[in-house]
Amino acid sequence: MNKKSQDQFKKFLEFGKHMSQNKDQFQSVAQNMLSTQQLLLIKQKATIKQEIEQQRDYVNSISHNLKQTVADQISLANKCSTEVEKLKKIYLEDLIVSKPLQNCVIYVKTFCKPSKMNAVNLGIEDEKNNHIHISLYNQEKSNSDLKYLDQKYPINLRLAIKNPYLKMNAIGHVFLRNDNPENIIFLDSDLQQESKILKEFNSLKQKGNELFNQKQYKQALEFYLNALQYASSNEERVIANSNISQTLICQNKYQKAIFYTDKALELDQTHQKSLFRKASSLMGLYDFEKALQVFELLKQNQECQKHIEECKYKLDKQRNGFNKDEIAEIILNKQDKKLVNYVGNIEVRRTEKMGRGVFATKNIRKNEVIAVCEFVQAIKNKDELIVEFQTDVNVNFNTQYFIREQLIMEMQDNFYLRKVLSYLYRGEINEEYQIPNLKEIFIKKYYQEGIDDKIELTAEDISNITNYNTFGSQNTTQLIMLASFFNHKKDKDIELVGVEDKVVIFSKRDIQKDEEIFTSYVDYSEKNQEEAAKALQKWGITKEN
Structure with a gap:
C-alpha cells in the first residue's frame, strides 16, 4: 500500500471513530434517506474488493494487535439453529437495515481474498449479482494469519447466511454483520467437499477420527455428524453418537455431550464407551453422585476402579470440603488430587x-x-x-x-x-x-x-x-x-x-x-x-x- 492510500485508510478509521460517538443519530437519518436497494448500490464490486485489499496491506504494513471486537447486541441475539433447508431463501436486496430477517437464508459466494482486523472481512455477491461487504465476528482466533484465511475463505467460496443482519456503521457504510459462527454455513469448504465425496459411514468416521487425533475437535465433530446421517444400522448410530459426545467433551460442552451419549444408550444401554463418556460428562458438570452411578454400570477393571475412586473422592470433597493442611499439600503437589468446587x-x-x-x-x-x-x-x-x-x-x-x-x-x-x-x-x-x-x-x-x-x-x-x-x-x-x-x-x-x-x-x-x-x-x-x-x-x- 502506498503512503497516500495508507494515510487515507488511517483517516477513514479516525473518522469512523469520531462518528461512532453520534452513531444512533447518524444511522437514523441515513436509514430514512435511503432504501436497502439504494444502499446496496452505493459501492460497486470493485470498490469493495479494493477496500478489503487495502485492509490486508494495512495490517501487513504495521505492528498490530487487534484482539478487541465491539459486540453488537442485535447480532449476538440473532442466533439461528434451524437447518438451512427449512429457511426461506431471500436476496441481499430484501434486507432491512438493523433488522435481522428471522428464519431466512441468503446464498452468496466470495469474490476477493479475505482480510482480518477485528473481524474476518469478505466481499460477497448473491445469485442476482448484488454485492456487499460482510464482517464475521468471533469466527477466527485473533492471531489467524492471512495464509490460513486464504485457504479457509478462497475466492468463489459459497456460503449460506442464516438470519442475515444488515448494519450501517458510523460513516454510512452498509454491510452484513454476523457475531454467531453457527449462522454461517460453508457450502464449498474443503471439509464440506470431502464430505460430499466420502458418502459412506466408515469413510466419514475415519476422517473424523484422523481430525480428532490431531485435536481438531470442531472439524471432527462435523464429520461425525455427517457420519450419523449415513448410519444405516443401530450399531453405526451408537458409534456416531458416542464419537460426537467425545468431541463435545474435549470442548468442555458436557451438557451437549450427555444428549448424544443418551442417544447412543437408547439404542444400546450397555455400550461401554457411551457409559464412560456420560459419566465423564457428569463429572465435568460436577454431578459426582450421578457420575458414580454410571461408572458402576461399567465392566469393572483396574482403569474403571481408578475413575470410581476419583469420583468418590470428589463427591466427598464436594460435600465435606477441604482443610487448610490438605490445600497446602495440593499446592506443594504432594497429593495427586485436584481441587473441587x-x-x-x-x-x-x-x-x-x-x-x-x-x-x-x-x-x-x-x-x-x-x-x-x-x-x-x-x-x-x-x-x-x-x-x-x-x-x-x-x-x-x-x-x-x-x-x-x-x-x-x-x-x-x-x-x-x-x-x-x-x-x-x-x-x-x-x-x-x-x-x-x-x-x-x-x-x-x-x-x-x-x-x-x-x-x-x-x-x-x-x-x-x-x-x-x-x-x-x-x-x-x-x-x-x-x-x-x-x-x-x-x-x-x-x-x-x-x-x-x-x-x-x-x-x-x-x-x-x-x-x-x-x-x-x-x-x-x-x-x-x-x-x-x-x-x-x-x-x-x-x-x-
Missing part, C-alpha cells in the same frame, strides 16, 4: 446497604476453608485459562475487555455460564435482586432445560458484569464468580488464594453464625489511603470502612 457454611442474604451479602450459617473457625470455586468458566480448552494474564496494574482494562469478549462468545451455548453470570452485580441494586443458592450454583453445576437456556444477557450486561466483578492482583486480572458476592470492608474477614484454575477462600478470624463476611476490593498494603479510595469508586464505594 465446594461451598461451606455460607449463604447469600439481603442487606439494607448493599442489596445482598454473604453470611455465615454456622460458626466458622479461623483458617477454616469456607469455599473453593473456579474462576469464570470462559475456558477455550483444558490447558488454557483465558482469564489470567500478566499485567502491569491491578486491574488491566485491556484484559478486562478481553474477558468480556470471551464471555460473550462462550455463553452462547454454555447455559451454566449464562445462569451464573445472570446472578452477578451489574451496577444497580433493587428489591428484586437475585439471591442465589450458592451450593446449587457452584457445586451441582447444572441448568434446567427450557428455563435457564432462556436467560438473556445483552452485550451491555456482560460489559457491566465484567466491569464490576473483576479483581486484580499484582500480575493478574480475574473474574471470580463466588468472590463477587462478598461485600467490601477495609479489615477483611477472608483471604483468597489462587490454586490452579480455582480460588480457595479462607477465614482470617473466628466468625459467628449469622454474621456478614467481608472481603477487601483493594490491597491496602500496595496503596495509600488516597489511592485506595480512588480505586473503590469503581464499585460505588465512596467511604472506606
Whole structure:
C-alpha cells in the first residue's frame, strides 16, 4: 500500500471513530434517506474488493494487535439453529437495515481474498449479482494469519447466511454483520467437499477420527455428524453418537455431550464407551453422585476402579470440603488430587446497604476453608485459562475487555455460564435482586432445560458484569464468580488464594453464625489511603470502612 492510500485508510478509521460517538443519530437519518436497494448500490464490486485489499496491506504494513471486537447486541441475539433447508431463501436486496430477517437464508459466494482486523472481512455477491461487504465476528482466533484465511475463505467460496443482519456503521457504510459462527454455513469448504465425496459411514468416521487425533475437535465433530446421517444400522448410530459426545467433551460442552451419549444408550444401554463418556460428562458438570452411578454400570477393571475412586473422592470433597493442611499439600503437589468446587457454611442474604451479602450459617473457625470455586468458566480448552494474564496494574482494562469478549462468545451455548453470570452485580441494586443458592450454583453445576437456556444477557450486561466483578492482583486480572458476592470492608474477614484454575477462600478470624463476611476490593498494603479510595469508586464505594 502506498503512503497516500495508507494515510487515507488511517483517516477513514479516525473518522469512523469520531462518528461512532453520534452513531444512533447518524444511522437514523441515513436509514430514512435511503432504501436497502439504494444502499446496496452505493459501492460497486470493485470498490469493495479494493477496500478489503487495502485492509490486508494495512495490517501487513504495521505492528498490530487487534484482539478487541465491539459486540453488537442485535447480532449476538440473532442466533439461528434451524437447518438451512427449512429457511426461506431471500436476496441481499430484501434486507432491512438493523433488522435481522428471522428464519431466512441468503446464498452468496466470495469474490476477493479475505482480510482480518477485528473481524474476518469478505466481499460477497448473491445469485442476482448484488454485492456487499460482510464482517464475521468471533469466527477466527485473533492471531489467524492471512495464509490460513486464504485457504479457509478462497475466492468463489459459497456460503449460506442464516438470519442475515444488515448494519450501517458510523460513516454510512452498509454491510452484513454476523457475531454467531453457527449462522454461517460453508457450502464449498474443503471439509464440506470431502464430505460430499466420502458418502459412506466408515469413510466419514475415519476422517473424523484422523481430525480428532490431531485435536481438531470442531472439524471432527462435523464429520461425525455427517457420519450419523449415513448410519444405516443401530450399531453405526451408537458409534456416531458416542464419537460426537467425545468431541463435545474435549470442548468442555458436557451438557451437549450427555444428549448424544443418551442417544447412543437408547439404542444400546450397555455400550461401554457411551457409559464412560456420560459419566465423564457428569463429572465435568460436577454431578459426582450421578457420575458414580454410571461408572458402576461399567465392566469393572483396574482403569474403571481408578475413575470410581476419583469420583468418590470428589463427591466427598464436594460435600465435606477441604482443610487448610490438605490445600497446602495440593499446592506443594504432594497429593495427586485436584481441587473441587465446594461451598461451606455460607449463604447469600439481603442487606439494607448493599442489596445482598454473604453470611455465615454456622460458626466458622479461623483458617477454616469456607469455599473453593473456579474462576469464570470462559475456558477455550483444558490447558488454557483465558482469564489470567500478566499485567502491569491491578486491574488491566485491556484484559478486562478481553474477558468480556470471551464471555460473550462462550455463553452462547454454555447455559451454566449464562445462569451464573445472570446472578452477578451489574451496577444497580433493587428489591428484586437475585439471591442465589450458592451450593446449587457452584457445586451441582447444572441448568434446567427450557428455563435457564432462556436467560438473556445483552452485550451491555456482560460489559457491566465484567466491569464490576473483576479483581486484580499484582500480575493478574480475574473474574471470580463466588468472590463477587462478598461485600467490601477495609479489615477483611477472608483471604483468597489462587490454586490452579480455582480460588480457595479462607477465614482470617473466628466468625459467628449469622454474621456478614467481608472481603477487601483493594490491597491496602500496595496503596495509600488516597489511592485506595480512588480505586473503590469503581464499585460505588465512596467511604472506606
